Amino acid sequence: xxxxxxxxxxxxxxxxxxxxxxxxxxxxxxxxxxxxxxxxxxxxxxxxxxxxxxxxxxxxxxxxxxxxxxxxxxxxxxxxxxxxxxxxxxxxxxxxxxxxxxxxxxxxxxxxxxxxxxxxxxxxxxxxxxxxxxxxxxxxxxxxxxxxxxxxxxxxxxxxxxxxxxxxxxxxxxxxxxxxxxxxxxxxxxxxxxxxxxxxxxxxxxxxxxxxxxxxxxxxxxxxxxxxxxxxxxxxxxxxxxxxxxxxxxxxxxxxxxxxxxxxxxxxxxxxxxxxxxxxxxxxxxxxxxxxxxxxxxxxxxxxxxxxxxxxxxxxxxxxxxxxxxxxxxxxxxxxxxxxxxxxxxxxxxxxxxxxxxxxxxxxxxxxxxxxxxxxxxxxxxxxxxxxxxxxxxxxxxxxxxxxxxxxxxxxxxxxxxxxxxxxxxxxxxxxxxxxxxxxxxxxxxxxxxxxxxxxxxxxxxxxxxxxxxxxxxxxxxxxxxxxxxxxxxxxxxxxxxxxxxxxxxxxxxxxxxx
Amino acid sequence: xxxxxxxxxxxxxxxxxxxxxxxxxxxxxxxxxxxxxxxxxxxxxxxxxxxxxxxxxxxxxxxxxxxxxxxxxxxxxxxxxxxxxxxxxxxxxxxxxxxxxxxxxxxxxxxxxxxxxxxxxxxxxxxxxxxxxxxxxxxxxxxxxxxxxxx
Numbered sequence: 001x002x003x004x005x006x007x008x009x010x011x012x013x014x015x016x017x018x019x020x021x022x023x024x025x026x027x028x029x030x031x032x033x034x035x036x037x038x039x040x041x042x043x044x045x046x047x048x049x050x051x052x053x054x055x056x057x058x059x060x061x062x063x064x065x066x067x068x069x070x071x072x073x074x075x076x077x078x079x080x081x082x083x084x085x086x087x088x089x090x091x092x093x094x095x096x097x098x099x100x101x102x103x104x105x106x107x108x109x110x111x112x113x114x115x116x117x118x119x120x121x122x123x124x125x126x127x128x129x130x131x132x133x134x135x136x137x138x139x140x141x142x143x144x145x146x147x148x149x150x151x152x153x154x155x156x157x158x159x160x161x162x163x164x165x166x167x168x169x170x171x172x173x174x175x176x177x178x179x180x181x182x183x184x185x186x187x188x189x190x191x192x193x194x195x196x197x198x199x200x201x202x203x204x205x206x207x208x209x210x211x212x213x214x215x216x217x218x219x220x221x222x223x224x225x226x227x228x229x230x231x232x233x234x235x236x237x238x239x240x241x242x243x244x245x246x247x248x249x250x251x252x253x254x255x256x257x258x259x260x261x262x263x264x265x266x267x268x269x270x271x272x273x274x275x276x277x278x279x280x281x282x283x284x285x286x287x288x289x290x291x292x293x294x295x296x297x298x299x300x301x302x303x304x305x306x307x308x309x310x311x312x313x314x315x316x317x318x319x320x321x322x323x324x325x326x327x328x329x330x331x332x333x334x335x336x337x338x339x340x341x342x343x344x345x346x347x348x349x350x351x352x353x354x355x356x357x358x359x360x361x362x363x364x365x366x367x368x369x370x371x372x373x374x375x376x377x378x379x380x381x382x383x384x385x386x387x388x389x390x391x392x393x394x395x396x397x398x399x400x401x402x403x404x405x406x407x408x409x410x411x412x413x414x415x416x417x418x419x420x421x422x423x424x425x426x427x428x429x430x431x432x433x434x435x436x437x438x439x440x441x442x443x444x445x446x447x448x449x450x451x452x453x454x455x456x457x458x459x460x461x462x463x464x465x466x467x468x469x470x471x472x473x474x475x476x477x478x479x480x481x482x483x484x485x486x487x488x489x490x491x492x493x494x495x496x497x498x499x500x501x502x503x504x505x506x507x508x509x510x511x512x513x514x515x
Numbered sequence: 516x517x518x519x520x521x522x523x524x525x526x527x528x529x530x531x532x533x534x535x536x537x538x539x540x541x542x543x544x545x546x547x548x549x550x551x552x553x554x555x556x557x558x559x560x561x562x563x564x565x566x567x568x569x570x571x572x573x574x575x576x577x578x579x580x581x582x583x584x585x586x587x588x589x590x591x592x593x594x595x596x597x598x599x600x601x602x603x604x605x606x607x608x609x610x611x612x613x614x615x616x617x618x619x620x621x622x623x624x625x626x627x628x629x630x631x632x633x634x635x636x637x638x639x640x641x642x643x644x645x646x647x648x649x650x651x652x653x654x655x656x657x658x659x660x661x662x663x664x665x666x
Binding site: 369370372373376378379382384385386387390466467469470473474477478 | 571572573574575576578579647648649650651652653655
């Protein structure tokens, strides 16, 4: 069983990327999720929670109902739900609301235990000891690591209790347990999570220690902000995470893990593999100390880390040690990210690319054409006018205007319009990203249908093919009848995906974009 | 074959007409009728195929628009007109003294020619490959012509 533990805002956005890939059918069979974030109210967390709920609905509607070969929404999520408690994505925090480090470490009680409380001052400044941790560790990994280390005291509490039980169950099976920790190494929460949590997880197995594989997806600086411009008061400003410290924090983290690796404690290095991902031209984002306003846009670095996670889940033994990936794009002047730059060890690059393109195409056609088509009143009066609708639905007594099918169509509307396309648009916010063609994206809400044959980078400027949707529509008729889902919205989505495959074969091979 | 076509004109309309002349005339008209039907079907189906392939679906409402290529079926009247006219011209030439008018025979020959063209062309439109797949059921299939529409 695979477990993804995401720490902090960056980790949560990696979770978003993983779910987008799972929706496109690239995920593992099952995935257990846990988020670690003291600032559970941050905007990225809220967005990820909404995506998880949306994904779960997609899984319920489509998993196992799309016919052979189609894995869209197939990954089954385990959210560590426990009876009697709220279902949904679990966010664990080592901090209770309003707590300061002083309370977390019980500094006032240390003297009574024989440990001088002044000892704490050797490791933390007065401001750190007094800092309100409700909105995270604000770029102070030393504070966060101290709090995270207390996880060993929480093993009897949820969600750890259930996670530990499940991990032990996984370890009893041959395939073992695979855990991927994702987060940034330059901020607060992510940086302070990796080592304490991985070390704790290593202590879980009582037997079959070698069946536990742990990987870390470490994000080095890929965004920056100016805290001073936010008009915050001086104390908060001093405590706030500062973008200029990111490189130094990253270097410290790298040094730390390198020391762990080469030093005498090598056997205690809790990670089997460390994936490093970053960007040499960090994106500027508005500063927010935390809470709902902290909502950075998605970034391609998170996509790379998500792919690393899926690669690890596919074959945890494929790579060992530290993994880096750099651009090998065509341009010498500017580093860029193309499909061939995706750092994949085990996953088939072409399968990834075609899988994402297929899902993208299916979504584009659904939002712009076939979704509105199957909702027209005319289709009820003259279903034979749309041959695929007649042959696959109406002639069999199935209709897409039933309550259940309509709900399925509305789900697809919402997923593509509110989650999938906005996410891709944000990932392509950086001009160096050369995966899809950003000129085809209509501000993130949908996709230009006249660019259906040019959804992949590079943009063929000026090209507009109003008949591209006609070609796709024709491919929908050619999809063999055996390639159909289990009726209703599932059969409809299966048809779109299979037609997209045919469309890619005919149109993208001709234009050379498939190579 | 021509007896089958012209079973109701197997005998001359006027008993004073030469039977041999009548038989020759009937064969001639039958030849014209077959030729006009064949040419008519080829023209109608050819134009239909050309235009139906030119039609594209670009918006969700497009499949429900009037299927214009079907209008070429009106051209089926042409073989009828040609056959009727030739019938009248040849009838007058071959039987200048006939007491019976050419109108009745000409109209029936024209109707047979037009209706045959219409039927054959329509049947061909239902054959695979003639109508593009995206408009497969736009020429309404016989068993659907009388299908009850949903309210």
